[in-house]
Amino acid sequence: MIFLPVVFLLYWFVFKKLRWQNLLILVASYVFYGWWDWRFLLLIVITSASSFASGLAIGHYEGRRRVQKAVSAANIVLNLGILATFKYFNFFVDSLSSLLALFGLTADWPTLHVILPVGISFYTFQALSYSIDVYARRIRPTRDAVAFFSFISFFPQLVAGPIERATSLLPQMLRERRFDYCQAVDGLRQMLWGFFKKLVIADGCAEVVNQTWASIDSATGLMLLVVSLLFTFQIYTDFSGYSDIAIGCAKLFGFRLTTNFRVPYFSRNVREFWRRWHITLMNWFTQYVYFPLGGNRRGRGRTIVNTLIVFALSGLWHGADWTFVLWGLYHALLFIPLIILGSRRYKDTVAAGRLLPSWRELAGMLVTFLLVNLGWVLFRAPDVTSLGAYVSRLFSPSLFTLSGLTKPMAVMVLWCIGLLLVEWLQRERDHVLELDGYRLFASRPSRLAVYAGLVCLIFYFAGSVQTFIYFQF
Numbered sequence: 117m118i119f120l121p122v123v124f125l126l127y128w129f130v131f132k133k134l135r136w137q138n139l140l141i142l143v144a145s146y147v148f149y150g151w152w153d154w155r156f157l158l159l160i161v162i163t164s165a166s167s168f169a170s171g172l173a174i175g176h177y178e179g180r181r182r183v184q185k186a187v188s189a190a191n192i193v194l195n196l197g198i199l200a201t202f203k204y205f206n207f208f209v210d211s212l213s214s215l216l217a218l219f220g221l222t223a224d225w226p227t228l229h230v231i232l233p234v235g236i237s238f239y240t241f242q243a244l245s246y247s248i249d250v251y252a253r254r255i256r257p258t259r260d261a262v263a264f265f266s267f268i269s270f271f272p273q274l275v276a277g278p279i280e281r282a283t284s285l286l287p288q289m290l291r292e293r294r295f296d297y298c299q300a301v302d303g304l305r306q307m308l309w310g311f312f313k314k315l316v317i318a319d320g321c322a323e324v325v326n327q328t329w330a331s332i333d334s335a336t337g338l339m340l341l342v343v344s345l346l347f348t349f350q351i352y353t354d355f356s357g358y359s360d361i362a363i364g365c366a367k368l369f370g371f372r373l374t375t376n377f378r379v380p381y382f383s384r385n386v387r388e389f390w391r392r393w394h395i396t397l398m399n400w401f402t403q404y405v406y407f408p409l410g411g412n413r414r415g416r417g418r419t420i421v422n423t424l425i426v427f428a429l430s431g432l433w434h435g436a437d438w439t440f441v442l443w444g445l446y447h448a449l450l451f452i453p454l455i456i457l458g459s460r461r462y463k464d465t466v467a468a469g470r471l472l473p474s475w476r477e478l479a480g481m482l483v484t485f486l487l488v489n490l491g492w493v494l495f496r497a498p499d500v501t502s503l504g505a506y507v508s509r510l511f512s513p514s515l516f517t518l519s520g521l522t523k524p525m526a527v528m529v530l531w532c533i534g535l536l537l538v539e540w541l542q543r544e545r546d547h548v549l550e551l552d553g554y555r556l557f558a559s560r561p562s563r564l565a566v567y568a569g570l571v572c573l574i575f576y577f578a579g580s581v582q583t584f585i586y587f588q589f
Contacts, residue, residue, distance in 0.1 A: 119144075119147075119148065120365065120368075123140065123144045124368055124369070126140055127140055127141075127369055128295050134291075134292050134293070135262060137293065138260075138262045138263050138266045138289060139262050139266075141266040141270060141271070141369070142262055142265050142266045142269060144271055145266065145269035145270060145271040145274060146160075146269060148271040148274065149234075149235075149269065149271070149274060149275070152234055153231070153233075156233040156234075156236075159198060159202075159233055159236065160239055160268065160269055161265075162194075162198065163195055163198065163239060163240060163243045163268065164243065164264065164265045164268040164269065166191050166194050166195065166243075167191055167195070167243040167244070167246050167247050167264075167268070168258075168261060168264045168265070169191075170187050170188060170190070170191035170247045170250070171246060171247060171250045171257035171258065171264075172257055172259065173187045174187050174188060174247075174250050174251055174257060175250070175256070175257035184251055185251065187251075188247050188248060188250075188251040191244075191247045192244060192247065192248070195240050195243060195244055196240070196244075198236075198240070199236055199237065199240045202230055202232055202233060202236060203232055203236065203237070203436055204432075204436045206436070207436035207437065232588065234275045234587050234588075235274055235275035235276060235587070237433055238273075238274070238275065238276060238277050238279055239268055239269065239274060241279050241397075241400055242267075242268060242279055242280055242281075242282075243268050244404070245279075245280075245281045245282050245283075245400065245403075245404070246264075246267075246282035246286065248404055249281065249282050249283055250282075254283055255282055255283050255286065255287075258286065258290065260289075260290060263286070263289040263290050264286065264289075266289055267280075267282065267285055267286045267289050270285065270366070270371075272361075272362040272363075272365035272366045272369075272371075272373070273362040273363075273366065273373060275584075275587055276355070276358050276359075276362070276584055276586040276587055277358075277359065277362070277376060277394075277396055277397070277586070278359055278362065278363070278373050278374045278375075278376040278395075278396040279396040279397055279400055280373060280374060280396070281374075281396075281399075281400070281403075284374060285371070285373070288370075288371050288372065293369070293370035293371075294370065295370065296370065299367050299370070300367060300368050302364075302367060302550075303363075303364040303365065303366070303367025303368045304364065304368070305364070305547070305549040305550075305567070306360050306361075306363055306364030306367070306546075306547045306549065307360065307361050307364035307365060308364075308549065308567060308570055308571070309357075309360055309547055309548050309549045309570070310356075310357040310358065310359070310360030310361035310362075310364060311357070311361065311574060312357075312570050312573065312574055313353035313354075313356065313357035313360065313535070314353060314354060314357035314358065314361070314584070315574050315577075315578040315581065316531065316573060316574060316577045316578055317349060317350075317353040317357075317528075317531050317532065317535055318349075318350050318351075318353040318354035318357055318582070319578065319580065319581060319582045320524075320527070320528050320531060320577065321346040321347065321349055321350035321353070321528050321531075321532070322350055322354075322582045323524065323580065323582075324343065324346055324522075324524050324525055324528055325343050325346050325347045325350055325496070328340065328343040329343070329496065329498075329502075329506075332502070332505050332506055332509055333505070333509070335509060335520060336514035336515070336517055336519055336520040337509060337510050337511065337512045337513070337514040337515030337516070337517075338514065338515055338516070338517060338518065338520065338521065339520040339521060339525070340506060340509055340510040341510060341515065342521065342525050342529065343525075344489055344490075344492065344493050344496075344510070345489060345529070345532070346525070346528055346529070346532070347492050347493075347496050348381075348485075348488070348489045348492050349528075349532040349535065350585075351492060351495070351496075351585055352377075352380070352381065353535070354582075354584055354585045354586070355376075355377070355394070355584070355585060355586050356376065356377040358584050358586065359375075359376040359377055360547060363375070363376075374395065374396050374399075375395060375546065376394060376395050376396050377392065377393065377394070377395065378391075378392040378395070378465075379392060379465075379539050379540075379543045380392035380393040380488075381481075381485055381488070381536070381539075382465075382466050382481055382539075382540065382543060383462070383466075383480075383481065383484050383485075384460075384462055384466060384477055384480035384481055384484060385454060385459055385460070385462070385480060385484055386447065386450040386451055386454060386484060386487065386488070387451060387454050387459060387461060387462070388461075388462040388484075389484055389488060390447070390451070391462070391463075397430065397433070398430070401426045401429065401430055402426070405425065405426055405429060406422055406423075406426050409421075409422045409425065410422060412455075416455065416456065419455055420452050420455060420456075423448055423451055423452060423455065424445070424448045424452075426448075427444040427445060427447050427448035427451065428441055428444050428445055428448065429444070430444045430447075431443050431444020431445065431447075432444065434495070435588065437498075437499065438500055439494055439495065439497045439498075439499065439500060439503055440494075440495065442494050442500075442503075443491055443494040443495045446490075446491050446494055447491060450487055450491075465543055465544050466481065466543070468544060493506060493507070493510075549566070549567075551563055551566065
């Protein structure tokens with residue numbers, strides 16, 4: 117509660133020069149991250165320093181592409197090596213041991229007893245984007261170490277994104293910034309909506325979801341169906357809520373971050389869903405994995421293989437467990453028929469300029485939502501064994517009994533329906549609290565009443581605060 121106002125006041129009223137503002141961002145970001153565990157600051161410093169140095173080296177060896185390629189590759193190997201050690205070492209060791217056990221072989225390899233650093237997947241990918249883009253000549257290497265280290269560690273989006281590419285955020289670090297009252301107010305509005313989604317809807321759903329997953333054997337199929345729907349909204353409001361808070365917070369300091377969610381549950385097919393869900397991650401994999409593999413330029417068969425690789429890696433990026441890999445491959449299998457059939461690439465917003473969708477649009481949204489919802493069961497399962505128990509219980513005869521449904525479940529279902537209705541009305545805007553253009557909210561007191569109402573709802577309905585889901589990634 118104190119950190120943000122203090123940094124804001126120092127940023128605009130004390131450190132008015134660009135270099136001092138960037139230095140303040142860097143110090144504040146390290147304090148913010150180090151407050152959790154100061155030891156992991158060393159990792160983000162190593163990642164930042166190696167990427168910064170690789171950019172300088174690539175610039176120094178201009179015209180010598182083989183040397184530049186070696187420098188860029190070394191930086192990629194180093195940073196992915198750090199990520200793999202902390203996040204995937206035990207997963208690969210355990211998986212290999214299980215594979216050998218199938219052939220009657222035993223392996224007693226040591227595992228690492230380390231805590232996964234918060235946000236390591238996010239800032240590692242952000243750092244890699246710089247080195248790769250410098251090598252690809254999409255951006256010039258910077259010599260401003262303070263600005264670069266601030267770009268990697270920018271505290272509003274450090275621990276859970278959006279994943280900013282160097283071509284987007286770094287230039288903003290290098291140019292003068294002036295306080296924009298309208299932008300700052302809009303940032304506060306977006307933060308308020310993010311807090312509402314997180315504290316009221318996501319955390320409310322989490323209480324029901326966690327309790328039910330902890331007692332699968334005693335839950336009915338209908339309970340598990342409702343819980344799967346609630347988790348679908350929990351993960352959306354949790355992650356998009358954080359993104360709204362991060363983007364809004366960045367606006368307070370004069371920065372524009374990339375939109376990470378655009379009403380994904382109104383998508384008309386899975387292809388459109390992935391244009392609207394975790395946009396910055398999919399853009400990263402598209403730019404740095406899919407296109408280098410050949411994209412869709414080498415025939416349909418190669419396109420399908422590249423799609424499988426991207427989604428498998430996307431699943432693995434989310435966590436070191438086979439359930440995440442299965443979740444990624446599940447979405448790849450949903451995506452591949454769209455490639456084969458040459459389905460439409462939706463780039464507009466559904467029912468743009470209209471209050472209601474067409475029957476075809478509604479059918480597409482419902483089918484896509486149900487398919488995505490089924491996939492979230494894979495994502496939420498703590499392991500493959502629990503996944504099997506959940507699915508077998510879900511599709512049991514108890515699916516058609518009403519017993520077991522609770523009042524908290526019903527309340528959260530109503531909250532989720534309300535969220536859908538509000539987001540449908542505001543689906544063509546950057547965030548829900550952009551109220552300009554509505555006659556009802558033309559006056560300032562009416563808008564303030566909405567903001568005050570949301571604050572009251574947050575304090576009244578907020579349950580036990582849950583950690584952001586994506587902090588673990």
